[in-house]
Amino acid sequence: MTGSKRITIHDIARKAGVSPSTVSRVLNSTTPVAEAKRQAVTTAIQQLDYRPNLIAQGLARGTSTIIGVLTQDIGSPFYGELLRGIEYGFRGSRYHPIFADGNWQQAEEYNALNILRSRQPEALIILGGLMPDAEMLAAAQEFPLIIIGRSVPSLEEYCVLVDNFQGAYRATQYLIEMGHQRIAHITGIRSHQDTLDRQAGYEQALRDANLPINPDLIVEGTFQEQSGLLAVETLLMRANPFTALFAANDQMAYGARLALYRRGIRVPEDVSLIGFDDLPSSAYTTPPLTTVRQPTFEMGMSAAKATLNLIDQRPWPLPQLTPDLVIRESTGFARR
Amino acid sequence: MTGSKRITIHDIARKAGVSPSTVSRVLNSTTPVAEAKRQAVTTAIQQLDYRPNLIAQGLARGTSTIIGVLTQDIGSPFYGELLRGIEYGFRGSRYHPIFADGNWQQAEEYNALNILRSRQPEALIILGGLMPDAEMLAAAQEFPLIIIGRSVPSLEEYCVLVDNFQGAYRATQYLIEMGHQRIAHITGIRSHQDTLDRQAGYEQALRDANLPINPDLIVEGTFQEQSGLLAVETLLMRANPFTALFAANDQMAYGARLALYRRGIRVPEDVSLIGFDDLPSSAYTTPPLTTVRQPTFEMGMSAAKATLNLIDQRPWPLPQLTPDLVIRESTGFARR
DNA sequence: CTGAAAGCGCTTACAG
DNA sequence: CTGAAAGCGCTTACAG
Structure with missing residues (x-):
């Protein structure tokens, strides 16, 4: 059940005959490294099946690569597509969404927000909710913030919603x-x-x-x-x-x-x-x-993309989403 | 958009006139602390609205308080209730589930597993999936593991599923x-x-x-x-x-x-x-x-509870879940 | 190109 | 009870 000693950058440094700094450098390719050493490091990594500890990285770099997502009812069919869209939007990025549920109750929302905060997210996505606008503004001070399904005055440009x-x-x-x-x-x-x-x-x-x-x-x-x-x-x-x-x-x-x-x-x-x-x-x-x-999948996806852009301080175009009437078979002419 | 300097244990130590160690001690109540200092620390915490950095704590303690959950289709109605159950099961614990989706494709499952791994989860919950049994056994070596909706030979006692x-x-x-x-x-x-x-x-x-x-x-x-x-x-x-x-x-x-x-x-x-x-x-x-x-909510919840028990090395009773036939109105006697 | 050192924000023996 | 020190696993100036 318990794994063997977690292997670290030092282990592979020793094995490759270089310093930990160098290992870090080949890991992140931040600085050129002599080809021979790079090789040694790379093979050591493979042999030991080394995987960097993201939480240590996070602490050192000051980036958690975590995006906090405040949901209201994970598990409802409406949120399902939204989550899927969010998940999809973050794929391939180094960021990972973590969810906390407000359950459509203000007290729980605050709680969820604090839980997210403690994980040091680099940005926040808030889905709907009952939090007062003032709180939303405060959160926007604290984090890059995208809001789904709700319009907050003076934060309109961060809101993804249909009319x-x-x-x-x-x-x-x-x-x-x-x-x-x-x-x-x-x-x-x-x-x-x-x-x-x-x-x-x-x-x-x-x-x-x-x-x-x-x-x-x-x-x-x-x-x-x-x-x-x-x-x-x-x-x-x-x-x-x-x-x-x-x-x-x-x-x-x-x-x-x-x-x-x-x-x-x-x-x-x-x-x-x-x-x-x-x-x-x-x-x-x-x-x-x-x-x-409501194009919920797209809403989730564009929220995710916008979040990434916000983090990187790029423009964060939000799509113009219009609610389309889908005419199927439950409607017909009024009886005369 | 960017917050002010994140406040740390040192800030509150300074403000309370104690050492960081002492602050840590009142935070975790691991060791008695003189009442006066405890007070000073507590009020400093309030005044500065200090919240511990979970990722630093994690690194220091060697615990991430993260549970990796490998899903196959976050967003499908079936998973909705399961996620809700899992979420509910972890409420109040210090653990937080994080999700990664395998999308019912083996390659993506491996990928998702690696993503989870890099976050240093303390346990894993795997929902169904196409991963070979051997991989599941390997994962069980590496982490406390609970499996939902699938029976893996010689891991039966960790599997939550209905028949x-x-x-x-x-x-x-x-x-x-x-x-x-x-x-x-x-x-x-x-x-x-x-x-x-x-x-x-x-x-x-x-x-x-x-x-x-x-x-x-x-x-x-x-x-x-x-x-x-x-x-x-x-x-x-x-x-x-x-x-x-x-x-x-x-x-x-x-x-x-x-x-x-x-x-x-x-x-x-x-x-x-x-x-x-x-x-x-x-x-x-x-x-x-x-x-x-299928009592999906209960399945999710008991998986979460079992996970907590596993982590704490306690017995992890899994409920005996039976699939009940719910007779509603879409069935009737055969026409003669 | 590369190593030693300092630091990220905490915790935890260790020595009073 | 409490502070100074070392350490968690990384990164990143700093000095060669």
Whole structure:
């Protein structure tokens, strides 16, 4: 179970008949080294299967090559693609992301941030979260910082996000174009900015079409499946008919779809259903879900790339990401 | 963007009028320290908002407090719960998991392993993967090692997994009990042990019920949704009727369900459908999916706990995890 | 090109 | 109880 003595730069120096400094130099090719010695060192490294101790290197160089990533719910389908994108973005670089989860609770976020801090990250990526803007500004003082899925005033140029208002507007508008007039909305958690922006987009689209905003058609969810299911039950109990339903994320749309199914309400024949996110599985629900696509993988990847650029003090172009409406089969014309 | 000079143990020593050694001692409470000095140190720490540099500590103590986790597809829904469990299992400990992804490719797995190695992890958790058993044994020499979702000969006591054979057997048996005689199977990727075990369970259940094993009813998938969809198309083209379908994982079951839907084949009235994994969203498909549940969160959590125990040289009881059949609404009696 | 020395920020025997 | 010193495994001026 326990390995043999970890082998160090000194071991290979001895074996190669040079000084540790020289070994370090061939390792990092920072300074020319005589060919013979270089050879000796190289073969010694191979023979002893030596691998530099990154943490010692980190201490000596003052660089940890670690990027702290503050997540909110590692494990949720939405974060899955984001993480994959981040992981992909750092591949081949010498940097390695480490994750700490805030669990959508402020106290845990602070805690996670401190955990990350103690690992001396060279930059931070923060995904959403409930931390006050002031804290974000403070963090930006301390580290190169990229923020995903949230817009922080005066830090806009470090934020990677799609326009939630715009996405929701587009979704609602599409429903209206399809002839729907009574469009219900399941919101996310009130404290999230996404929730507010998406609801605002929904309402604006209604307004622009001269349709009334009916509070009875709006119900709050939690971004999770079960809440979508419950929301539909609530909506149905209110006996306020609707022919279309816009859920603030796909997971709630799944729950809503199930509630509808249980009541024998057909999608899209009786009710059109539209989500937000375009999770990978949304293309495989029955019927496949019409939804507002967030390019999550790309968001993660560009955040990673931007982080690398920030560290190297290069410009960090962030892509112009627009939420696309992906029209599948859960939406149709309103019944006449 | 760049922080001010990082403050160290010396800064607080100076401020508190003690030696760095003493600061270290109050930090770690390894040795009694006079109350007055302890106070001075504590307040200095607060005032300067000092946080120890974990990487320096690591070097000095020879402990990184890092656990390397080798994943295969961070971001897939199956791994989501596992990661969440792992994360949860390490909460409150001083250890922190870091992830590197093998992407289900041997070369990348080796690479990921080396990346982890360079971070000097104190233990390793390896999720599945294609690495030869011999490599796993070697890794176990080098680190305390826990393996999830795979059984490695002579390392059984370090493996956390559910019995795939048994789970598949149970699923198939249930279908048979419901009167199904022509049961199709969508397998996973051939090179995965899970695939083999699940198929074996399926076949054994058939055999035990004196039902024929019909190669025309078995089609290979990739564990992804699209392959489930394709598999059903293939099955349908073969014109070999079946009344039930067992997919080697939920994602393929989703794809299969969609293919069926497109053909107007009802679930469960015309075909019973059963998956494997019990992903969180499987409770919300239409109809909710009958499936073999893997307690992935618990698996992740117990792997983490076991790892901590291994590190501390304590016994590391691994739970007895059995795959439960979760009967929902995608299965029913065979048509007569 | 190359070695000896100092230093990265801590910890931990060692000697009071 | 406590300070000075050595050491963790590297890197990097500094002086040849």
